[in-house]
Structures are given as C-alpha cells and as structure tokens.
Amino acid sequence: MSTPFGTVAGRHVISTLQAAGFETVFVGGAVRDFLLGKDPSDMDIATSATPQQVKNVFRRTVDIGIAHGTIVVLAPEPVEVTTFRTSADSQQANDKRPVSLVEDLQHRDFTINALAMRLDGELVDCFNGQADLHECLIRTVGDPVDRFSEDPLRIMRAVRFASVLNFDIAYDTLAVMKQLVHQLQHVAIERIKVEIDKLFQGINPLKAFHYSRSIGLHTVLPELFSSFEHLDKYMPFVHAQHGWAAMLTESECTAAELANRFKLSNEEKRFLKQCEDALRIRNSRSFDTLDIYYFSSDVLQVVEKIRHAQVKDEPVMTKEQIIQWKERLPIQNRSELSFTGTDLLQWSGLRGGKWTSEWIEKIEQAVVCKRIENDAQSIKEWFLYEISREK
Template identity: 70%
Template sequence: MTTRFGTAASRHVVSNLQKAGFEAVFVGGAVRDLLLGKVPTDIDIATSATPGQVKKVFRHTVDIGIEHGTILVLAPEPIEVTTFRTDVTYSDHRRPGEIAYTTSLKEDLQRRDFTINALAMTLDGELVDLFGGQADLEARVIRSVGNPYERFGEDALRILRALRFSAVLNFRIESETLNAMKQLAHELGHIAIERIKVEIDKLFQGVNPSKAFRYSRDIGLPSLFPELFSSFEQLERCAPFIHARHGWAAMLSIRDVSATELAHHFKLSKEEKRFLKQCEEALKLRTDRSFDELDVYYFSLDVLDVVERIRHAQYADGSIETLEQLTKRKSSLPIQTRADLAFTGTNLLEWSGLRGGKWTSEWIEKIEQAVVSGRIENDAQAIKEWFVYEISRKE
C-alpha cells in the first residue's frame, strides 16, 4: 500500500528528522484509522532520535512526556514525537517503571498492545506491518501483539482497552487474547479509577458498546469488581449511547446509588456530576408521568432526550418523545428563560407597594411558572392583573 499520509506539519516533522539522519515514521491509531477508511486524527510520530536529539532538530518544543521519551514539536501545529523504546519493567501494572531507547522500529512496535495498533507508515506511504495488523483489521479482530499474558501482565489497563476497541470498532476479540484477559482481569484492581473512567467513557461512545458489555461478563468483571462493573450486566439494553454522559445516566438508572455517589466513585467532573443530578431528578419524575411543560422548560434538551431514551430502553412502552418532538415543544414555550419575562422585580414593588425582600423572588418564580404553563400571557399588563389579584388573596 502506498499513500500520502499526515498533515503538512506532521510530514514536515518526519522529513526534518530524516534529513538529520534519523528514522521517523507515523504510528498507531492514525495509521489504523487510515486503513479503516477513516480520516486520521491525533497523528503521532515515532523516531530513532532521542528526546535530546529531537530538541536539537526543532527550535520550538515542549517536554510533555520526556521521561517516557515524548516531545511535543510545535511545527507550528503540535505534533507528538516519541523515541523508539522498549519497556524494561512495569512498576504499577500500568506505566513502565523503566524504559530503554532503541534504534529498532521492530522493538518499538512489538511492545504495543494490539496488532491493529502496532502499525507504522513511512513518509512515502509504505505500510510497516510486522505483526499481521492489516490482516486483523480486515478480519475485524482484536489480537495482542505477541504473548497476550505478557501484554496484559505489563499493563492491566489493556484489558479495558480491548473492551473499548471491541465497542468502538465493533470487532471481536481473538480467543487467546480473551482468555488472557479473563485470567488476568483481577489485575485491574491495581489501576487508578481515573484511568478506568477514561476507558469507560470511550467505550460508551462506541458504535456497539453491547459487544463490550458481553465480553466484560465473559471475563468476569461484574463479579470481580461489582462496585465498578455490576451495571454492565444490564446496560446492554440501554445501548447504544448518544454520548458518554448518556452511558453514565443509564448506569445511574440501573444501580441503587445516587448521582452524587456515582460521581464520587468514578471521580466524574463537576459538569458530569451536574448533568447526572439533573438526570436523576428527571428520571424520578418520568417514572410516574410524562414530562409536562414546566419539565420541558427547566431541563435541558440533552437531559430530556437521554431520560426518554433510558425510559424507552427499560420499558419500551411506546410513549416516549423523540428529540425532534422535545425540541418542538421547548421552542414553542412562551418563554425560554426567565430573562424573557415581560416584567421585572421592580415592577412587583411598584404594583404591590411593598418593600423588597425574599417574597419578590418567590413571586417571580410563581409568575414564571404560570407563564410557562399557559395560565397567563407573557404580557406586562396581563401579568400585573394576575399578580395584583393573586397577592391580594394572600393578604
């Protein structure tokens, strides 16, 4: 196979390294994606040059991972360049505790996780495939490079990476690789939850996460780590997901935990926690009834859509609303935000003759809800008449 690969910036980096007398190739996921007919992203370069030598070739660099042989070259587009290396030891079941640089591309590729990721391409577009990666891509197979027990023993997170790739690529996992995953699945207990969460995020966004859920059961993850993977027993019926947060919301609907507990356990971001708490509230409402106009007003379309999808997956009762229907309902509301109301707090003081206080915010909310639900028109005079009448009844 011969093709022109890489962006202008990445080709510039490879070309300059070669001119300086070093071997340099494109590696990893970008090469895999090209062979799958996808537009390559996150282009990485591997080279025989050491980090110090890379820095001598290029004037503008950043030491983003120099301890592991990686330099960011600003060309001006940022390009990651990593020195060919062999991992000598693994100190924490995740990261190599010691690495050794090598000038051999083969040694560098054979330390990678799966054959489909152990691919390289030259500046001239020649594919370097030393471990049958292209054949496995064509067969839609995930297979470890070399001995799978060694690969997963070096880095237990690769077990989750295999599950993730099965979901993202909709590939099957080769039997010996799967058996090694089962035998070594307990090693995931050594992996930081932040690393696990990243893989689950990507898994949720795959085209077929159900495949990964089934493999997770095959290797015993729900029984080994129930606090992490017990939901995987039931998540299949909620898949596929429109984004990673949809997956977490589905997990919330299945597990007997609160949004706060789930967010804390998996160290979700503040934004993810906020989204889950909104989904939690909306799911409780949706259990008893369909969303009313106030629900459509207060919750974002994303929350409404996700909850409707979860409801449909769990009950398939045919009464759910599509995103298109929800969007139409939301856009047809009398107001979209409180700022759209045809009055202000100052108007309330004028109409009531009272001093300001907590009561004003309470009445603004009452009027807001009355407008949204269609009980009064969003018109200053109509609001005034309604307010004066209602407040007089409270006195």
C-alpha cells in the same frame, strides 16, 4: 498511495527528523484507522531521536510528557513525537542507547495498533496486525501476560476496542484478561473513565459489556458491569453522557455515587443528576409543560429513551416532538421574563426577602404555562392580585 498519509505538519516533522538522521514514522491508531478506511485521528509519530534531540532539531516544542519520552512539536500545528521505547514504561526520557522501531512496536498493546507507516507510504507490520484487521480481531502483541502486566489498563482498552471497532477479542488474549482483571483495581479511575467514555460511543457497546462480564470486570467495577438488561435498547449513545445516564438504570447507584466513583466532571455530574430527577418524574407520569421547560432537550430525550426500553407499550415522545414542544414555550429561560425582582419591590411596596425569589418562580411558571402573558403590565396585574389574596 494517491494521497500522502498524514497531516502536512506531521509529514514535515517526520521529514525534518529523517533529514537529521533519525528513523521516524507514523504509528498506532492513525495507521490502523487509515487501513480500515476511516479518517485517521490522533496522528502519533515515533522516532529514534531522544526528547532532547527532538528539541535540538525544532525551535518550538512543548514538554508535555518528557518523562515518558513525548515532546510536542509546534509545526505550527501541535504534533506529538515519542521516542521509541522498549516497554510501556521502562524507556527513560533521555536514554541515549539505540532502540529500533521493531522493539518499539513489540511492546505496544495490540497487533492492530502495532502498525507503522513511513513517509513514502511503506507499511511496517511485524506482528500480523493487518491480518488481524482483516479478521476483525483484537490480539496482544506477543505474550498477553507480558502486555497486560506492563499496563493493566490495556484490559480496559481491549474491551473498549471491542465496542469502538466491533471486533472480537482473541481467545488467548481474553483468557489472560480474565486472569489479570483484578489488576485494574490498581489503575487510576480517571484513566479507566476515559476508556469507558470511548466504549459508550462505540459501534457496539453491548459486545463490550458481554466481554466485561465474561472476564469478571463486574467484580472490579460493579457500578457499571453488573447488569445490562436493557443496554441494547438505549443504543446508540449520542455521546458518553448518555451512556452514564443509562447506567443509572442498570446499576443500584445514585447519580451522586456514580459521579463520585468515576470522578465525573461538574458538567457530567449536573447532567447525570438532572437525568436522575427527570427519570424519577417520568416513572410516575408523563412530562408536563414545566418539565419540558426546566429540563434540557438532551436530558428529556435520554429519559424518554430509557422509559421506552423499560416499558415498551407506553407511548413516548420522539426527539422531534420534544424540540417542537420546547420551541412553543413562551420563554426558554428566566432571563426572558419581562420583569425583575426590583419591579416586584416597587409594585408591592415591600422590602426584599426570601419572598422575592419565591414570587419570581411563581410568575415564571405562570408565564411558561400561559396563565399570563409575558409582558410587564400583565405580570404586574397578576402579581398584585395574587399577592393580595395571600394577605
């Protein structure tokens, strides 16, 4: 190879462990992506050394998954190093019995991920993973029943890879996925959510949804996979949040129900709720100036895209038009207003109360809609006139 594979830190870790007498290689997704001509990510390293032996070799380590045989070596960049295993969960962290690289690869999920590369660039491919890469095929290593029984999440991973790589799933692998899909109900929803996030950001989410439907995934996760009539119109998803927003229109769930079911983060919950609110408005009328002000560009773009998918002949705003409209607003947020609540008390001579926040909002909207200029004197005059009319 003209360029050495792996990061400098990763190569240092491998060479150091090899010098200490342990077989050590790059494995998994990074090798797969490299062979596909992509920039490798998640540079994982597997070794015959036990976690304790890895800690003995390196002075600076972090125990992030020692129960599963994983240690982070600070070299100085963090590098994950995992002990060779004989199954997805049977290898004990401090098990001293020798385990070979072939045994480790034999119990990985798919042939395209059961690839290893030595420091000198030699590829270790015991299960025709390179051939499956060439054929754009997702196939389990060995018996699909064994692989999916070791970890049912692999069913979701197969669907995710169909989207991310735009690969097909081998017939025998797909048949067992359908047979064992019910086991996903025993998998933590947080783990499933990670796979769905990656699925949304793939090359072809629609292919993944078709596979999901064919194996009956909608019986386990009806909130997501029951319907996807307009999904192709929403793609590509800029990020996972856009995928979750699209699901609002493809399922019967509310934003709150979807967020709670899949344990979305607070930020994701807020985004989804804003999309729900904006979509409700957009389904009754076009966005106005206040909508452009209150909703983020991201929310507005997603909702316009959803509206376009549902009503093809209706004009919708482009991303550029939304950005331009936002840029023309007198202010971008409340902090830019040229007055404070204290000013209202001084101008009116009244005591503070609920009325203060109500008038701040009224003034804010008046400024946004250009009914008054954003300067203290103009605001004072407008406020005193308007409040006198209400007495």
